[in-house]
Amino acid sequence: MELWPGAWTALLQLLLLLLSTLWFCSSSAKYFFKMAFYNGWILFLAILAIPVCAVRGRNVENMKILRLLLLHVKYLYGIRVEVRGAHHFPPTQPYVVVSNHQSSLDLLGMMEVLPDRCVPIAKRELLWAGSAGLACWLAGIIFIDRKRTGDAISVMSEVAQTLLTQDVRVWVFPEGTRNHNGSMLPFKRGAFHLAVQAQVPIIPIVMSSYQDFYSKKERRFTSPGRCQVRVLPPVSTEGLTPDDVPALADSVRHSMLTIFREISTDGLGGGDCLKKPGGAGEARL
Numbered sequence: 001m002e003l004w005p006g007a008w009t010a011l012l013q014l015l016l017l018l019l020s021t022l023w024f025c026s027s028s029a030k031y032f033f034k035m036a037f038y039n040g041w042i043l044f045l046a047i048l049a050i051p052v053c054a055v056r057g058r059n060v061e062n063m064k065i066l067r068l069l070l071l072h073v074k075y076l077y078g079i080r081v082e083v084r085g086a087h088h089f090p091p092t093q094p095y096v097v098v099s100n101h102q103s104s105l106d107l108l109g110m111m112e113v114l115p116d117r118c119v120p121i122a123k124r125e126l127l128w129a130g131s132a133g134l135a136c137w138l139a140g141i142i143f144i145d146r147k148r149t150g151d152a153i154s155v156m157s158e159v160a161q162t163l164l165t166q167d168v169r170v171w172v173f174p175e176g177t178r179n180h181n182g183s184m185l186p187f188k189r190g191a192f193h194l195a196v197q198a199q200v201p202i203i204p205i206v207m208s209s210y211q212d213f214y215s216k217k218e219r220r221f222t223s224p225g226r227c228q229v230r231v232l233p234p235v236s237t238e239g240l241t242p243d244d245v246p247a248l249a250d251s252v253r254h255s256m257l258t259i260f261r262e263i264s265t266d267g268l269g270g271g272d273c274l275k276k277p278g279g280a281g282e283a284r285l
């Protein structure tokens with residue numbers, strides 16, 4: 001079909017106008033675009049990471065490379081991540097980190113505080129996420145099959161041995177799945193069994209609610225955003241036995257929920273220290 005000169009340019013301009021109108025009018029369009037870019041960018045970063053990580057093979061030291069590659073992502077989204085309590089990380093020994101899990105955006109807060117030789121425990125499905133899966137495997141991320149409780153538990157028991165023999169730390173999301181509802185799901189007990197078996201401390205980490213700038217349910221993702229990542233004091237498991245696990249899990253969840261409500265600015269739980277300019281939340285301790 002013959003078009004008059006300049007028709008293609010006009011069509012292109014019209015398309016751009018339509019797209020930009022959609023962009024400005026629809027916050028859902030922004031949400032989808034931002035999330036698609038987030039996943040796409042991670043897949044791209046993983047492509048960069050793979051050859052560098054492959055030199056060492058599957059090795060927890062590769063986690064440093066993933067961390068370095070991901071640290072800038074918060075700037076792309078205008079998210080300010082404030083870390084408090086990082087001095088609570090024991091300097092040398094192994095431990096189990098437990099943290100709340102709201103969204104895949106947790107990766108940003110996680111990378112901000114991730115200690116050396118610390119690997120997350122992830123669902124097996126992540127292995128099949130293309131380049132990201134391979135990068136995770138090369139970085140020593142531990143995969144569990146959530147559909148096979150017995151297998152997941154035996155992987156956790158092996159991890160307990162690895163913690164001690166290879167001086168590594170693990171990061172577990174004890175809710176076991178992402179939780180978008182602005183609170184915390186009941187905790188699964190794997191992380192606590194693991195810490196008790198290895199007799200290592202638990203380091204609870206709380207990331208404040210994203211509701212101010214991000215909501216999957218409302219398809220909303222605005223800038224700027226703020227998130228506080230609070231590292232709580234270590235909880236000792238010395239002398240505890242498997243019988244103590246339920247009480248241990250409950251008490252850790254209780255203290256995390258209290259802090260979550262305190263530091264979240266979404267109106268659900270206070271967060272006054274973050275709201276006041278120059279308040280305690282401004283400081284990076």
Ligand SMILES: CCCCCCCCCCCCCC(=O)SCCNC(=O)CCNC(=O)[C@H](O)C(C)(C)COP(=O)(O)OP(=O)(O)OC[C@H]1O[C@@H](n2cnc3c(N)ncnc32)[C@H](O)[C@@H]1OP(=O)(O)O
Pocket residue numbers: 042045046049066069070107120121122123126132135136141144146147148149150152153156157172173174175176177188189190191193194
């Ligand atoms: C640049 C590229 C970058 C790419 C990105 C990089 C970063 C990627 C970051 C990725 C981040 C990804 C993040 C993610 O992917 S999050 C999703 C995956 N993570 C998890 O699910 C971790 C949390 N889950 C658990 O801890 C569960 O308990 C497990 C999975 C272990 C079992 O769950 P399941 O639902 O099947 O069973 P259950 O919990 O009802 O337990 C059944 C019973 O067994 C008991 N029990 C449990 N454990 C042990 C044990 N060790 N020894 C002895 N007993 C144990 C337990 O107390 C219970 O008994 P009782 O208490 O009822 O009597």
Ligand SMILES: CCCCCCCC/C=C\CCCCCCCC(=O)OC[C@@H](O)COP(=O)(O)O
Pocket residue numbers: 039040042043101103104105107123128129130131132173176177178179
């Ligand atoms: C050739 C195959 C291409 C596959 C493309 C897959 C697209 C995925 C793109 C990028 C991967 C980003 C990795 C981000 C990791 C975020 C970790 C995360 O949040 O996992 C969720 C898990 O905690 C709980 O899962 P559920 O809430 O139970 O569900």
